[in-house]
Amino acid sequence: MAEGSWDYSVFWKEAIAQLHTEVSEQEWVMWFNNLRYEGSSADSVTICVPSSFYRDQIQQRYCPRIEQKLKELSGNDISLDFTVRPLEPEEKQERPAKSHPAAESPPPKKPPHPQLKSEYVFESFVVGVNNSFAANAAYAIAKNPGTAYNPCLIYGGVGLGKTHLIQSIGNTVHQDDSARIVYVTAETFTNEFIQSIKNKTNHQFKNKYRSVDVLLIDDIHFLQNKTETQEELFHTFNALYDANKQMVFTCDRPVSELKHLTDRLRSRFERGLNVDLQPPDFETRFAILKRKIEEKNVPISDDVIDLVCRNITTNVRDLEASLTKLIAYADLVNKNITPEVAQQLLKDVFSNPRQSNITIEMIQRVVADYFALSAGDLKGKKRTKAIAFPRQVAMYIAREMTEYSTTEVGLEFGGRDHTTVMHACQRVESRMKTDPTLEPTINHLVRTIKENNAKS
Ligand code: ADP
Ligand code: MG
Numbered sequence: 001m002a003e004g005s006w007d008y009s010v011f012w013k014e015a016i017a018q019l020h021t022e023v024s025e026q027e028w029v030m031w032f033n034n035l036r037y038e039g040s041s042a043d044s045v046t047i048c049v050p051s052s053f054y055r056d057q058i059q060q061r062y063c064p065r066i067e068q069k070l071k072e073l074s075g076n077d078i079s080l081d082f083t084v085r086p087l088e089p090e091e092k093q094e095r096p097a098k099s100h101p102a103a104e105s106p107p108p109k110k111p112p113h114p115q116l117k118s119e120y121v122f123e124s125f126v127v128g129v130n131n132s133f134a135a136n137a138a139y140a141i142a143k144n145p146g147t148a149y150n151p152c153l154i155y156g157g158v159g160l161g162k163t164h165l166i167q168s169i170g171n172t173v174h175q176d177d178s179a180r181i182v183y184v185t186a187e188t189f190t191n192e193f194i195q196s197i198k199n200k201t202n203h204q205f206k207n208k209y210r211s212v213d214v215l216l217i218d219d220i221h222f223l224q225n226k227t228e229t230q231e232e233l234f235h236t237f238n239a240l241y242d243a244n245k246q247m248v249f250t251c252d253r254p255v256s257e258l259k260h261l262t263d264r265l266r267s268r269f270e271r272g273l274n275v276d277l278q279p280p281d282f283e284t285r286f287a288i289l290k291r292k293i294e295e296k297n298v299p300i301s302d303d304v305i306d307l308v309c310r311n312i313t314t315n316v317r318d319l320e321a322s323l324t325k326l327i328a329y330a331d332l333v334n335k336n337i338t339p340e341v342a343q344q345l346l347k348d349v350f351s352n353p354r355q356s357n358i359t360i361e362m363i364q365r366v367v368a369d370y371f372a373l374s375a376g377d378l379k380g381k382k383r384t385k386a387i388a389f390p391r392q393v394a395m396y397i398a399r400e401m402t403e404y405s406t407t408e409v410g411l412e413f414g415g416r417d418h419t420t421v422m423h424a425c426q427r428v429e430s431r432m433k434t435d436p437t438l439e440p441t442i443n444h445l446v447r448t449i450k451e452n453n454a455k456s
Helices: 009-022 025-032 052-074 089-098 132-143 162-176 186-198 202-210 227-242 263-269 282-296 302-311 316-333 339-345 360-370 375-379 385-401 406-412 418-434 438-455
Strands: 036-041 044-049 079-084 152-155 181-185 214-218 246-251 273-276
Touching (some): 009 025, 009 036, 009 044, 025 132, 044 052, 052 079, 132 152, 132 162, 132 273, 152 162, 162 181, 162 214, 181 186, 186 202, 186 214, 186 227, 214 227, 227 246, 227 263, 282 302, 282 316, 302 316, 302 339, 316 339, 360 385, 360 406, 375 385, 385 406, 385 438, 406 418, 418 438
Parallel strands (some): 152 246
Antiparallel strands (some): 036 044
């Protein structure tokens, strides 16, 4: 076969089909729904994954097995390579309708669960790089409660979708079978517990929580310093865990960062799967707003969505609040919203406007020029000092001059992880303290970037 014309896609498909029969359905949903065959070379198959997290997990969990199968099927030693790239916009739009199995579930047949909001379902949850791991884990749990990923803890900052996801699990299980589901916030759990002691109904309290099939507790950071409630939850946990009952918790930070939690409860939370929710990147913010606008059927143009998404980068709750404001205005004055009107209406929440329209590409070009490299070097894999340091500088400047998140910056640098970007920024900052020439260099680069931008 001629150089460059390798095609192992058939072997890949077969290997994956075999694996499908060997792993559980939740493993399949979780890890394999997001893989796409990208291409082959003489001795490798390249697979596209939506985040570095997936790459690492697939590598650790399945690489040897897949490679073994590829070898058996093709007779060659074929290794797996990965490229990290979020789903293309069109793939993203198709996902909920096509590949997200939740979209095919039948309409609700039962009355809603009394503790759950019926709008918190997987169908209305927009999946992006920032949340796909958590969303897939939650979906896998909802489809097979108590069998894998038990317990599961979803953590992340305010307004990122923790309550939406944990309640989606509850709503899905509620529709699928007759499992007893209890959803509470940690605050309600605490209050009920205290009341039960006061009223001497502690026995009923214990019974209620130890006889559930699925226990969902939201915002467990609230339990800090509540030693007796923690003690009670610890025993509840053990009882349910031994009986293979599903437990899901949410928390506003990793459990390791909760200060006032007993070690033994902490270790219980950490026992199962811990998944995080990151702030949404631009594409995901756009997709979320677009979807909400379509659901509400209000005439708001893509220009306006673009403006809002560029300026509101924090979380989904803030995005929704801005939308509510725009809709209220549109209703009142009965007019279409232009970007100018939106800018005016939301100027207080647009506290952190982007510095003009400087792009990461522009920054890469200037930094690469300065260090006599190419932009491709900065995005590439090489980690020699001569490239690694300029790359860190470029990442640092990108974070300083634009509002892109570390995730977005990482993607622009050859699909690197957001932690790499964070690390780069720390390195540059600490080096500026010891190397007096660095700050002037960076200032010079920033000026050049601004001038280039003004010219373009
Ligand atoms: P948290 O519990 O993490 O503070 P919520 O689950 O309450 O956040 O989410 C805040 C709001 O944003 C809710 O209205 C929720 O429906 C919405 N939301 C969050 N993430 C998404 C998403 N990925 N797609 C659609 N809506 C979302
Ligand atoms: Mg919440």
